[in-house]
Each structure stands twice: as structure tokens, then as C-alpha cells.
Amino acid sequence: MNLGAAVGLKMGKPTRDAFGEALRALGAEHPELFVVDGDVHNSTRTEWFAEDHPERFFNVGIAESNLVSVASGLAAAGKTVVAASFAAFLMCNAYDQIRMGIAFPHLNVKLVGSHAGISIGEDGPSQMGIEDVALACALPGMTVIVPSDEFQTRAAMRALMSLDGPSYLRVGRPGVPIIYDDQVSFEIGKAITVRQGTDITFIANGLMVAAALEAAEELSKENIDARVLDMPTVKPIDEEAIVAASRETGAIVVAEEHLHHGGLGSVVAMVLARTEPCRTRFVDLKDTFATSGSEDELLEHFGLTGQDIVNAARELVSR
Amino acid sequence: MGDQQTERANGPATFDAAKLADLARTLRRDVLEMTTEAGSGHPSSSFSIVEIMATLYFGGILQYDPKKPHWPERDRFILSKGHAAPILYAILAEAGYFPKEELMTLRKYGSPLEGHPNMRRLPGVEASTGSLGQGLSIGLGQALAARSAERLYNVYVITGDGELEEGQIWEAAMAAANLKAGNLTVIVDNNKFQQTTAVSNLTDPSLYPEKWRAFGWKTVEINGHDLNEVHQALTEATNYNDGPFAIIAHTIKGKGLHFMEIDYTWHGKAVPKDKLAAALEEIG
Numbered sequence A: 001m002n003l004g005a006a007v008g009l010k011m012g013k014p015t016r017d018a019f020g021e022a023l024r025a026l027g028a029e030h031p032e033l034f035v036v037d038g039d040v041h042n043s044t045r046t047e048w049f050a051e052d053h054p055e056r057f058f059n060v061g062i063a064e065s066n067l068v069s070v071a072s073g074l075a076a077a078g079k080t081v082v083a084a085s086f087a088a089f090l091m092c093n094a095y096d097q098i099r100m101g102i103a104f105p106h107l108n109v110k111l112v113g114s115h116a117g118i119s120i121g122e123d124g125p126s127q128m129g130i131e132d133v134a135l136a137c138a139l140p141g142m143t144v145i146v147p148s149d150e151f152q153t154r155a156a157m158r159a160l161m162s163l164d165g166p167s168y169l170r171v172g173r174p175g176v177p178i179i180y181d182d183q184v185s186f187e188i189g190k191a192i193t194v195r196q197g198t199d200i201t202f203i204a205n206g207l208m209v210a211a212a213l214e215a216a217e218e219l220s221k222e223n224i225d226a227r228v229l230d231m232p233t234v235k236p237i238d239e240e241a242i243v244a245a246s247r248e249t250g251a252i253v254v255a256e257e258h259l260h261h262g263g264l265g266s267v268v269a270m271v272l273a274r275t276e277p278c279r280t281r282f283v284d285l286k287d288t289f290a291t292s293g294s295e296d297e298l299l300e301h302f303g304l305t306g307q308d309i310v311n312a313a314r315e316l317v318s319r
Numbered sequence B: 001m002g003d004q005q006t007e008r009a010n011g012p013a014t015f016d017a018a019k020l021a022d023l024a025r026t027l028r029r030d031v032l033e034m035t036t037e038a039g040s041g042h043p044s045s046s047f048s049i050v051e052i053m054a055t056l057y058f059g060g061i062l063q064y065d066p067k068k069p070h071w072p073e074r075d076r077f078i079l080s081k082g083h084a085a086p087i088l089y090a091i092l093a094e095a096g097y098f099p100k101e102e103l104m105t106l107r108k109y110g111s112p113l114e115g116h117p118n119m120r121r122l123p124g125v126e127a128s129t130g131s132l133g134q135g136l137s138i139g140l141g142q143a144l145a146a147r148s149a150e151r152l153y154n155v156y157v158i159t160g161d162g163e164l165e166e167g168q169i170w171e172a173a174m175a176a177a178n179l180k181a182g183n184l185t186v187i188v189d190n191n192k193f194q195q196t197t198a199v200s201n202l203t204d205p206s207l208y209p210e211k212w213r214a215f216g217w218k219t220v221e222i223n224g225h226d227l228n229e230v231h232q233a234l235t236e237a238t239n240y241n242d243g244p245f246a247i248i249a250h251t252i253k254g255k256g257l258h259f260m261e262i263d264y265t266w267h268g269k270a271v272p273k274d275k276l277a278a279a280l281e282e283i284g
């Protein structure tokens, strides 16, 4: 996988690994932190927490609805809870339990969905969480975070610890390019300008931030000056950054590893419609399930490359 | 529904244990070669059900016709533990649903042989699975639909033993007994392990037979690698019409390769290329 290589980004760890490392460290600092998983802790990396704190880790079996409601009970009893599984199984199999047991009572449960997106590759569509952000955003009071690299993931996990309420953190399976360093901080609800620009803005999260940086570099050869906003918090969204981007650059491409409906693109579009509309394009998975294949093949075939962002941008600006 | 066996469309009508044992070897080799070529997949989860699958498709149990995959009265087979897709694909190729060469496209871009079964892309696949816990309910639906068909067909579902932790399995179990789904059979692949641990660390699998009985299923326990026992149980299940039938098959995860049999962490891992030749030799 050479995503980001064109702009000199080094390949980093998978965001699920960074999540697992952060969780292990937070476990030592927070004796009230409990973790629930459903027979996939070697995949979600909650097993690293389990190694250090077996008394605060529960594998409830391949039973995601049970997993989520157990997390709800732990939280209602005053614990801080991380509930983890594959994004697809956690959000889709246990949605009513999330709705009734976590969102409605506004409990302090951090839902963590791993193996999100099509970049999991060969395992195929049944294992790919590609609707998870839409589902999470739909529920009142949810904070929804899609980090772009390992450093931001660790910082986001720390920030989530001081949040008292329901949240969803989305992490991925493969390594992703490094955007930040270990000094990075995370403020929930704030976009990060990773590249300044005045002609167009790319709003992206997850691995699409690296793709957006590639696209910006490509367009700079044509004297098109693209701003890149990393938007890890999808909810609550950073309206100010979106409005400013619209005002200052007049064109926006939103890029995400998610279905078209209900993800970052929808959220950004609603902000724009209500505030400062501008010409907008969307680079996402459209309205289709993916297939098996290698990560690179899938990203290319399903339209999630830097070139796809360039193409979308060309529809909006030209020099 | 034993009386309907006369109208067999395909597959040998008689059971030949020696032939099936040979076939089981071929199927294990296919699974190994295709997963190693793919570089990922679930050979160990496939190996525990080779004898069961071989008997279903080539031991005179299932009625099917690869030339007419949508023949309305075919028997249905559902692999609820969809991650064992490689053995399903090896079986379907052997049966003639698609050329055997295609097995080597497993998990590759463009191939209908996806990481988990996709009923819209591959003829012979009766349900899209891969999210555990759903296949038995789907099977129940298909079994109920048969009641209004010209001729009653049978539905066979294989679940994992870890998969039984999904609550939906027991919702289906309750409903199937209540609805007297006599044409529905579940085969539980009791291979003792799941993804991260032994099933016994999460639930007591020795109680599974009692549980299925308590839910109203006629239940038998067998050695899932003994072809005669497998055939006898499947025949009994097919002929039993008073309600749903459960076969608890005691199996070995990774059966056929000693290093997989003793180490459950092979779950979801293909044999690396440099170990393939030795592994094929062990299977024989």
C-alpha cells in the first residue's frame, strides 16, 4: 500500500493498533475503565488491555447485542466503558441495544468499531463497516470520531476519556500514513488544517486525509491551491471550519471511506445548505457494497484515491 | 421426506464411505491450495466440516442440480459460519457449479469467490453469510417457504459452536420448534474453539445437546469425521418430519493437519507458501 507516498508520508501503524496501545495505557491510569469485547479482541486490539487488566475485561462471546447491553449496565453502575468489536457487527448487529441502552440514557460508553471501511480487503463486504458513521451520527447525543493516523487515534482516545457520554470511535485494519507526530493534541469537534489553500477545500477523515494531501499536491502543479481539512469529529461537526472554507475557497470536496448517505459528506452538506452554500462534490463509496480484493485494488475500484479527489476538484475549479 | 429421494437430480444416490474419504482428502487439498494462494482465509474452520459437507453433497443427502441452481425444489444448504467459505467453494466446484480452476481466484478482486459467501455472485450459495448467527433464521424462512411449494424440500444449516453464543440462534431454535419445521436440520460444528479461545471458556459446550433438546429439537450427537456416523445422522434428520432436527457433530478444528489441530490460533490464517508442500503431503 503506498497511499501518501507521493507526498512523502511515511506508512504508520493501523489505527486499531494505536487504539489498543492507548487503551492499555489508559487502563493503568483509570481504575474505573472496563472493556467489553465479543471474541474479536485479537482483532480490535483490546487484548492488550486484557493482558494488563484481566479483571476489568470481559469477553462476552460472539454476541454483540449482549456485549452492548452489558456495557450499558456497567456504565449505569458508574464504570467508564469501552465496548469494541468490528464496526459492522457492533453498529449493525446491536443497533437497538446502542439506541436504548447507551444513546437514550446518555451513558458513558465508548463504542469502538474496528475493521471499518473497504480497506480491510480480502475478507469482503460482510466484514466491512461502511454505514457505521451514519448509524452513529443518527443517534442523539453521540460523539463520532474517525481518526486519520496512529497519533491522532491515541490523542482522540485520551480526549474521549474526559467525555462523559456516548461516543463512537472508528478504527481501521491496515496501516495508514502518518499525518501527525506524538505532540499532536485532540480537541473533540475541531477540524485540523493540515494544508493551507485558497482555491478549494478538501474535507476528509480517516485514510482519505492522506489521499486528500496527494490530491492537493497534484493540483498544485496546475496552480490550484487546495486547503486540506482533517475532520476527525463528524459529530459534533466543526461548523466554523466548514463555513470558513466555503467563504474563503468557494468550493469543497468531501472525502470519506464510507457510504454516500449519512456520513461526513451528508453532515458537511447540511451545514453548507444552512449557512454558506458553495459548489460541493463527494468522494465516497456511493450507494454500493464492495467486494473482496486487495486494499489497493478496492480503493482504486471503488473510487477512494487521490486521483478521485483530483477529478472531483476539476469539476469545480480550473486554471 | 425420505420418499422424495427418488427424484434425485444430481449427486450419487448411494453412500460410499471409501469414495467419500478420498473426496475429503481432495477437498482438504483444495482448501489448502486456495487459501494459501489467497494468502488469507479460514482453512482450520473449513477442515472441521469436510466430512459433513462431503456427505451432504456426495453422500446421497442433498438433492440439487448444478445446471439448474435455481430449481425451486432443490434442497437448501446454508453455511451460517460463512468464514468457512473455502470448503463450500471446493464442494460447489466439485459438484460442477463452476470450473475448479476458479478456486484459485478465492478472495481476489473480481472473483465471485469472496472472503465470505455471496448468494448474488455465486450459483449454489443459498444465503449471504459472514455475520455470525443469522443462517439458522434464514434457513427457517426457507424451510417455511417449502410448505407452500409443489414438493417439500429440505434445509440444512451448519453453524459454528462459538456461533451458538449469538442470541439469534436461540430465537430461531425456539421458533423452528414452535413452527414444527420438520424439514429443517442444523448441524453444529462442535470443533471446541472459536476465534480467540476455547468455546468452553465462554460456555459449556457439553450442554449443547441438552439445550437443543430443551428448545424442542430432536437431537443426536456424532463424531463429525466418521463418515458412517455423519451419513446415518443426516439420513435420520432427513427422514424425521415431526419437527426440527439438530446434529451436534464433535469435530476437530484444523482436522487433517497436526499443527492446526493443536493450535487454535490458526483461526483465520492461511498456511504460508513455504509450508504448503509439507501440509499437502500430510493430507495425502
Ligand SMILES: Cc1ncc(C[n+]2csc(CCOP(=O)(O)OP(=O)(O)O)c2C)c(N)n1
Residues within 6 Å of the ligand: A038, A039, A040, A062, A063, A064, A089, A093, B044, B045, B046, B048, B081, B083, B084, B130, B131, B132, B133, B159, B160, B161, B162, B163, B164, B189, B191, B193, B194, B195, B253, B267
Ligand atoms: C456477528 C459476528 N461477530 C464476530 C465475527 C468474527 N468472527 C469470525 S469467525 C469467529 C469465530 C467463530 O467461531 P465458531 O463459530 O466456533 O466457528 P469455527 O471457526 O470454530 O468453525 C468470529 C468471532 C463474525 N464473523 N460475525
Ligand SMILES: [Mg+2]
Residues within 6 Å of the ligand: B160, B161, B162, B189, B190, B191, B192, B193, B194, B253
Ligand atoms: Mg468452533
